[in-house]
Amino acid sequence: MIRRFLAILHARNMEFLRDRSSLSWNLLVPILLVLGIAWIFWEDDRPLFKVAVLDQTEQIDRGAHPFLSTRHIQFYTVQHEQEALQKVSRHQIDMLIRLDGTRTYWINADSPKGYILEKMLLGSGGAPLNKAAVSGSPVRYIDWLLPGILGMNMMFSCLFGVGFVVVRYRKNGFLKRLNATPLRAVEFLSAQIASRLVITLTSVVLVFWGMGVFLDIRMDGSYLLLFMVAALGAISIIALALVATSRVSSEELASGLLNFLGWPMMLLSGVWFSMEGTNEFLQAIAQLLPLTHVLEAARAIMIDGYGWAHIAENVMVLVAMGAVFMGLGAVWFKWRVDS
Amino acid sequence: MTQLPILDVRDLQKRYPGVVAVDGVSFSIAEGTCFGLLGPNGAGKTTTVEIMEGITEATAGEVRYRGAPHDRRFREEIGIQFQTTALQDFLTVKETLELFHRLYEHTANLNEIVEVCALEELLTRDNRKLSGGQRQRLLLALALLNDPKVLFLDEPTTGLDPQSRRNFWQLVERIKQQKKTIVLTTHYMEEAYRLCDEIIIMDHGKIIAEGSPAELLAEHFDETILQLPVEDFTAPVDRFPFTVLQGNGCVEISIRDVDEAIKQLQQHGISLQRLEIRPRTLDDLFLELTGKELRP
Numbered sequence: 001m002i003r004r005f006l007a008i009l010h011a012r013n014m015e016f017l018r019d020r021s022s023l024s025w026n027l028l029v030p031i032l033l034v035l036g037i038a039w040i041f042w043e044d045d046r047p048l049f050k051v052a053v054l055d056q057t058e059q060i061d062r063g064a065h066p067f068l069s070t071r072h073i074q075f076y077t078v079q080h081e082q083e084a085l086q087k088v089s090r091h092q093i094d095m096l097i098r099l100d101g102t103r104t105y106w107i108n109a110d111s112p113k114g115y116i117l118e119k120m121l122l123g124s125g126g127a128p129l130n131k132a133a134v135s136g137s138p139v140r141y142i143d144w145l146l147p148g149i150l151g152m153n154m155m156f157s158c159l160f161g162v163g164f165v166v167v168r169y170r171k172n173g174f175l176k177r178l179n180a181t182p183l184r185a186v187e188f189l190s191a192q193i194a195s196r197l198v199i200t201l202t203s204v205v206l207v208f209w210g211m212g213v214f215l216d217i218r219m220d221g222s223y224l225l226l227f228m229v230a231a232l233g234a235i236s237i238i239a240l241a242l243v244a245t246s247r248v249s250s251e252e253l254a255s256g257l258l259n260f261l262g263w264p265m266m267l268l269s270g271v272w273f274s275m276e277g278t279n280e281f282l283q284a285i286a287q288l289l290p291l292t293h294v295l296e297a298a299r300a301i302m303i304d305g306y307g308w309a310h311i312a313e314n315v316m317v318l319v320a321m322g323a324v325f326m327g328l329g330a331v332w333f334k335w336r337v338d339s
Numbered sequence: 340m341t342q343l344p345i346l347d348v349r350d351l352q353k354r355y356p357g358v359v360a361v362d363g364v365s366f367s368i369a370e371g372t373c374f375g376l377l378g379p380n381g382a383g384k385t386t387t388v389e390i391m392e393g394i395t396e397a398t399a400g401e402v403r404y405r406g407a408p409h410d411r412r413f414r415e416e417i418g419i420q421f422q423t424t425a426l427q428d429f430l431t432v433k434e435t436l437e438l439f440h441r442l443y444e445h446t447a448n449l450n451e452i453v454e455v456c457a458l459e460e461l462l463t464r465d466n467r468k469l470s471g472g473q474r475q476r477l478l479l480a481l482a483l484l485n486d487p488k489v490l491f492l493d494e495p496t497t498g499l500d501p502q503s504r505r506n507f508w509q510l511v512e513r514i515k516q517q518k519k520t521i522v523l524t525t526h527y528m529e530e531a532y533r534l535c536d537e538i539i540i541m542d543h544g545k546i547i548a549e550g551s552p553a554e555l556l557a558e559h560f561d562e563t564i565l566q567l568p569v570e571d572f573t574a575p576v577d578r579f580p581f582t583v584l585q586g587n588g589c590v591e592i593s594i595r596d597v598d599e600a601i602k603q604l605q606q607h608g609i610s611l612q613r614l615e616i617r618p619r620t621l622d623d624l625f626l627e628l629t630g631k632e633l634r635p
Binding site: 003004006007008010011012014015018019169172173174176177178179180181182183336 | 392394411414415417419421423424425426427428429430434437438439441442443444481485
């Protein structure tokens, strides 16, 4: 069994490495990604400028304090004080205000924007508020975005890299020829997963390293844990691609199916923006997508420095998804077009 | 005691929506023989063979290997050369052979296979750069890698030039000498006549004749064909005492008494300069049985 698995793995790796156009494109995309992001964020590493108001309602009562009518400041309400304070400590929120009860405002003592906002608050002429300071280093948007970009790149590489190969093999009859040997579906599929996993993880590591050269990447947690999350995520997404293409023999259909899986992950898994505060139904859908768990775990490791205990749930979901998708892929797999 | 057939096909049926590809076919194949399935495109021979190979499931009927249904041992003991097969891109001939060699538990000596299939000069060549004949030799080699007891060859010479086809026949004859059982589908009657010990002729999913090529010809024909270019046959067809058929630029006269026919041709002042005398072939048999040409 191992002999057959290794034979298919070796052949697939040779095919990928010798296909110069495919190989160069696979390397070029991450490089372009690194350069593009570095260019966009080279000089724009300032934290976002936001003031959050602790309020159980979603609408801000601007008459409650004259400061709330200041132009060019984004005011929005939050319900959970601890979460909001954590964001102040990371410089994701520049100021937090409570206008009921203790009537307090919080700023990060190290934040220049917090300092300016404090001066604006005191000069606004409203009733005085109690000051509370929070400390912590800033989290830039790029720090939050980077795991999303890496995850999205990995997701598309996994979906299309393995999905199209299997469909091509099925369409041109190579799978039919393999089916005439003692090779089992699970051996063939495992080899495809392993091959794409090596390619994807190599690419992700290169991009991560490349971004580290151009940008100051925030990494507060364990590299090993992050690599494990990336590997589990890649396995589950590759397996998902194998399920989607388990019976398909048309590249056009495969493209549609893989995009059908890829785009929701790109939009709902939190690549570009947090799904926090969005529609609950969409959030529930997001939890069904493997990339969501990859990004939640990756950000927890990279930004918050969390360890195994915090990401265990995400890891277990990824393991379960990987196992289920691999099982379905093997059961539904068809060797030939018309069987 | 009668020897158990190595393959026994019983009441095989394969239906697709609106089409009956194989319609109640039964036959047996003795070990060590070359068995041919003949028929035009769409006759059902490839479907029949793919059911025998275990690649396609039958709608009804069964195929027994050494008296038992297919199992994993069967997959280890057969070699298959499909009608069309794609190979993995960017691999050389040697790498392709090694890939398939590793997929089997029991294997033949790779160097011997390379020698038998005359692939020595091609080992470092990319699969995609092989000619039609070279590619068929590689596909044959892949089918032999597990030292199969039964070798299935599905139209192995279709699309090859005459020289490559004859070279391929020589390879198959060498394999026949090793007493392997060969199941061959073809629509080349010459190929079947040269290679096969037993044949069945199929049309519309049914067997319309079976036996050895010589038996079938003897059973259906006791005549010889005289063939002349149509422009040389100057006699009125309706007044000639034998049946005359025209087609493909020549006339054919089917007769038992060659001397009498030649005498008649001379009496009608027909030149015998370009006269050809040939025995009946399997092509003629197919035409006789179905009323149509074998090849479209």
